[in-house]
Amino acid sequence: MDAYVGIDLGGTNIKVGLFSPEMRLVDQNLSRTEVEQGFDHVMEQIAGSVRATCDRNRVAGGGVRAVGIGCPGPVDVARGLMVVAPNFPGWRDLQVRDILAQKLGGVPTVLENDANVAAYAEFRMGAGRGLDSLVMVTLGTGIGGGIVIDGKIHRGATDTAGELGHVIVEVDGRPCGCGRRGCLEAYASATGTVARFREALGRGRPSALAAAGAVPDGITAKDIFEAAAAGDALAVETIDQTARYLAIGCDAIVNLIDPDIIVFTGGMTAAGDRLMGPVERYARERFFPRPRKHTRLALTELGGDAGIIGAGLCAQDLCETSAS
Amino acid sequence: MDAYVGIDLGGTNIKVGLFSPEMRLVDQNLSRTEVEQGFDHVMEQIAGSVRATCDRNRVAGGGVRAVGIGCPGPVDVARGLMVVAPNFPGWRDLQVRDILAQKLGGVPTVLENDANVAAYAEFRMGAGRGLDSLVMVTLGTGIGGGIVIDGKIHRGATDTAGELGHVIVEVDGRPCGCGRRGCLEAYASATGTVARFREALGRGRPSALAAAGAVPDGITAKDIFEAAAAGDALAVETIDQTARYLAIGCDAIVNLIDPDIIVFTGGMTAAGDRLMGPVERYARERFFPRPRKHTRLALTELGGDAGIIGAGLCAQDLCETSAS
Numbered sequence: 003m004d005a006y007v008g009i010d011l012g013g014t015n016i017k018v019g020l021f022s023p024e025m026r027l028v029d030q031n032l033s034r035t036e037v038e039q040g041f042d043h044v045m046e047q048i049a050g051s052v053r054a055t056c057d058r059n060r061v062a063g064g065g066v067r068a069v070g071i072g073c074p075g076p077v078d079v080a081r082g083l084m085v086v087a088p089n090f091p092g093w094r095d096l097q098v099r100d101i102l103a104q105k106l107g108g109v110p111t112v113l114e115n116d117a118n119v120a121a122y123a124e125f126r127m128g129a130g131r132g133l134d135s136l137v138m139v140t141l142g143t144g145i146g147g148g149i150v151i152d153g154k155i156h157r158g159a160t161d162t163a164g165e166l167g168h169v170i171v172e173v174d175g176r177p178c179g180c181g182r183r184g185c186l187e188a189y190a191s192a193t194g195t196v197a198r199f200r201e202a203l204g205r206g207r208p209s210a211l212a213a214a215g216a217v218p219d220g221i222t223a224k225d226i227f228e229a230a231a232a233g234d235a236l237a238v239e240t241i242d243q244t245a246r247y248l249a250i251g252c253d254a255i256v257n258l259i260d261p262d263i264i265v266f267t268g269g270m271t272a273a274g275d276r277l278m279g280p281v282e283r284y285a286r287e288r289f290f291p292r293p294r295k296h297t298r299l300a301l302t303e304l305g306g307d308a309g310i311i312g313a314g315l316c317a318q319d320l321c322e323t324s325a326s
Numbered sequence: 327m328d329a330y331v332g333i334d335l336g337g338t339n340i341k342v343g344l345f346s347p348e349m350r351l352v353d354q355n356l357s358r359t360e361v362e363q364g365f366d367h368v369m370e371q372i373a374g375s376v377r378a379t380c381d382r383n384r385v386a387g388g389g390v391r392a393v394g395i396g397c398p399g400p401v402d403v404a405r406g407l408m409v410v411a412p413n414f415p416g417w418r419d420l421q422v423r424d425i426l427a428q429k430l431g432g433v434p435t436v437l438e439n440d441a442n443v444a445a446y447a448e449f450r451m452g453a454g455r456g457l458d459s460l461v462m463v464t465l466g467t468g469i470g471g472g473i474v475i476d477g478k479i480h481r482g483a484t485d486t487a488g489e490l491g492h493v494i495v496e497v498d499g500r501p502c503g504c505g506r507r508g509c510l511e512a513y514a515s516a517t518g519t520v521a522r523f524r525e526a527l528g529r530g531r532p533s534a535l536a537a538a539g540a541v542p543d544g545i546t547a548k549d550i551f552e553a554a555a556a557g558d559a560l561a562v563e564t565i566d567q568t569a570r571y572l573a574i575g576c577d578a579i580v581n582l583i584d585p586d587i588i589v590f591t592g593g594m595t596a597a598g599d600r601l602m603g604p605v606e607r608y609a610r611e612r613f614f615p616r617p618r619k620h621t622r623l624a625l626t627e628l629g630g631d632a633g634i635i636g637a638g639l640c641a642q643d644l645c646e647t648s649a650s
Contacts, residue, residue: 076616085616135483149582151475158584159459160616165581168614170574173496182612250494257489258473258582260482288506290492292400292409292484 005061006321007052008314009071010116011098013037013089016044018051019310020059023067025127025318030310031055037090045098049105068110068320070313072119073098079161082113088144088179112320117164118155119312120304121148124265126315128303133262137255138302139166142268144179145187145251149259155316167191169254171247190247192223192270199226199240209236227273241273242280249284256285256293267302274301329385330645331376332638333395334440335422337361337413340368342375343634344383347391349451349642354634355379361414369422373429392434392645394637396443397422403485406437412468412503436644441488442479443636444628445472448589450639452627457586461579462626463490465594468503469511469575473583479640491515493578495571514571516547516594523550523564533560551597565597566604573608580609580617591626598625 005028010017018031033051035044048071056066075087082099084090103111114122121138130136134153140146145167149156156163167187168180175184176194188194203209203217211229212218229237252264270277282299289297304311329352334341342355357375359368372395380390399411406423408414427435438446445462454460458477464470469491473480480487491511492504499508500518512518527533527541535553536542553561576588594601606623613621628635 076614133483151480152478154476156475156583159457159586160584160620162580162614162616163582163584165584165614168581169493169578170612171494171497173570173574180614246497250497254493254578254582256486257492258487258578259480260484260487260489262483288494290400290486290489290504292486296484 003059003061004065004067005056005059006314006317007055007066007069008119008310008312008317009048009052009069010119010309010313011035011048011071011073012116013074013087016048016051017310018048018055019307019314020055020061021311021314021318025311025314027307027311027314029055029059030307041093041096045101045105048102052106063107066106066109068112068317069102069106070112070114070119070315070317070320071098071102072114072116072309072313074116076162077113077115079114079157082111084113110317110320110324112316114155114313114316115148115157115161115164116309117146117148118157119148119316120267120308121150121164121265121312122155122315123304123308123312124267124302125150125153127311128308129265129300130263135259135261136263136265137164137166137259137261138265138267139248139251139255140268141191141248141266141270143191143193145191149261151259151261166251166255169251171250186247186251190244190251195223195226195240195244195270196221198243199236202236202240207236210234211237223270224272227276231276241277245277245280246284248277248281249288252281252285252299253288256289256297260293261297263298263300265300265302267305267308271301327383327385328389328391329380329383330638330641331379331390331393332443332634332636332641333372333376333393334443334633334637335359335372335395335397336440337398337411340372340375341634342372342379343631343638344379344385345635345638345642349635349638351631351635351638353379353383354631365417365420369425369429372426376430387431390430390433392436392641393426393430394436394438394443394639394641394644395422395426396438396440396633396637398440400486401437401439403438403481406435408437434641434644434648436640438479438637438640439472439481439485440633441470441472442481443472443640444591444632445474445488445589445636446479446639447628447632447636448591448626449474449477451635452632453589453624454587459583459585460587460589461488461490461583461585462589462591463572463575463579465515465572465590465592467515467517467593469515473585475583475585490575490579493575495574510571510575514568514575519547519550519564519568519594520545522567523560526560526564531560534558535561547594548596551600555600565601569601569604570608572601572605573612576605576609576623577612580613580621584617585621587622587624589624589626591629591632595625
């Protein structure tokens with residue numbers, strides 16, 4: 003059979019999806035990235051996983067119409083480069099697209115940012131189906147995003163559009179991993195949420211998660227959500243603040259881009275309505291009247307498959323663009 | 327001759343531009359809006375100004391191919407409504423487009439937000455010529471904006487994209503005219519700049535603009551810029567803060583939209599490099615590496631004509647869309 007391949011390259015795992023020409027997910031394969039073994043090794047891991055997935059589904063070499071790969075960090079779409087990525091130490095301006103294409107026998111290959119492909123997947127086949135525009139917010143240890151406008155991925159002039167985590171919410175505020183201060187990510191990511199909770203413990207605030215006066219290591223955002231669900235006052239307050247900051251982020255998205263829907267994904271969305279309920283409430287309070295009525299906030303429908311689906315859709319688009 | 331008409335509807339003046347089919351500005355006409363005399367009167371003022379401009383240029387009734395009108399405040403482009411606007415008290419969901427078209431003998435007419443048409447003009451014929459995307463920032467008593475992406479006005483799902491003035495820069499910060507707190511406009515507009523200056527005077531800070539301990543009425547942003555140029559320390563500091571906040575606004579634009587260029591217009595840009603120099607410096611410090619190199623910040627090239635030119639271009643597009 004003919005197929006499209008969508009790849010989600012992460013710091014820990016490589017996920018490969020095999021899609022029918024109609025974009026039905028036929029099979030998927032998970033393998034380790036093993037970044038510590040270097041660029042050549044990772045590229046071979048990716049190619050090996052694609053080959054194995056094709057072989058076991060009897061997709062011959064020529065049967066793969068196109069390959070899409072979603073990569074973390076800023077990417078250079080036109081040249082097919084990973085520019086730099088937090089979990090890939092030392093990687094800088096590496097030619098992922100062409101080397102992968104070569105390893106796979108010259109198949110047409112497209113490289114995109116991973117948040118952009120996830121947004122595109124959600125737009126085409128998930129929570130954004132039938133709409134015109136979507137912004138995806140990825141909530142994990144960091145905060146990222148992807149934007150779809152008029153049905154197309156909006157990359158921006160330098161492929162860096164959608165850096166939602168680095169919108170400033172407090173001038174000269176908390177230090178952020180990016181080296182600046184006051185970014186949304188420094189407050190509302192899992193990391194920022196835990197840091198604010200630990201600071202409150204350090205100021206002597208009591209919590210069921212810590213002995214009096216102690217600031218234990220290893221507290222996670224999940225612990226804080228669970229403590230909040232059990233009624234721990236400091237945990238409730240911490241999550242409430244996270245929700246308020248995320249609402250400010252949604253407000254910036256609406257004031258600048260005004261999409262039909264904002265879709266949340268990533269580890270922190272496991273908290274479900276305990277997080278999204280207050281985010282929605284605070285956001286709607288802030289929105290101007292027309293978006294207050296119109297703009298939808300939703301959780302991902304595709305979850306962890308959005309990366310491979312979006313990469314597969316980009317591969318399909320690549321063929322259709324070349325054909326036309 | 328055949329012509330396009332572009333109209334810039336403001337709270338004080340109505341500006342009408344008459345354009346050749348090649349979008350050369352042939353003539354323009356300025357008249358008073360006289361909002362206080364009501365909607366019907368304003369519509370007649372607009373139509374009268376268009377007729378007078380056509381007559382004196384020997385453009386017969388049938389010679390006007392299309393009319394574009396840029397209106398303040400949120401608009402409903404699809405239905406041709408002015409939704410609400412600060413300088414038009416009591417106006418709500420008023421049918422501007424169809425009534426104007428009717429008064430002008432049924433000529434094809436398009437209504438757009440005024441900041442959007444100005445952005446479009448600057449994109450097509452001003453500082454954004456030859457680029458793919460542009461964000462315009464209007465700096466006056468308020469802060470507004472217009473966005474052009476891939477050569478098209480980006481209105482957003484509810485026609486409210488580009489509300490740059492209402493991006494939050496300080497959680498629970500200064501009260502804004504919109505009823506919320508911490509909006510960019512509350513800090514960096516002319517109004518916000520004057521308010522911060524007056525507050526500093528009230529705290530006892532000395533300035534050449536006030537007798538010791540006094541907080542005189544009637545200080546304008548222009549006064550503060552002039553005092554800063556003359557070396558007044560408080561004025562220098564106030565303008566510096568304005569620039570820092572505007573840089574944060576530019577940073578939000580770049581992090582979310584990542585345009586090729588950000589163009590500033592409006593009354594405050596009369597200060598020229600005294601404002602734009604520090605805005606540019608602070609913004610570049612903040613930008614991530616790729617936009618730091620790529621993204622241009624510039625002053626308007628079309629100035630006060632951007633409104634009629636953009637409205638004229640929308641009229642031309644309307645004809646071309648209908649023809650194709």
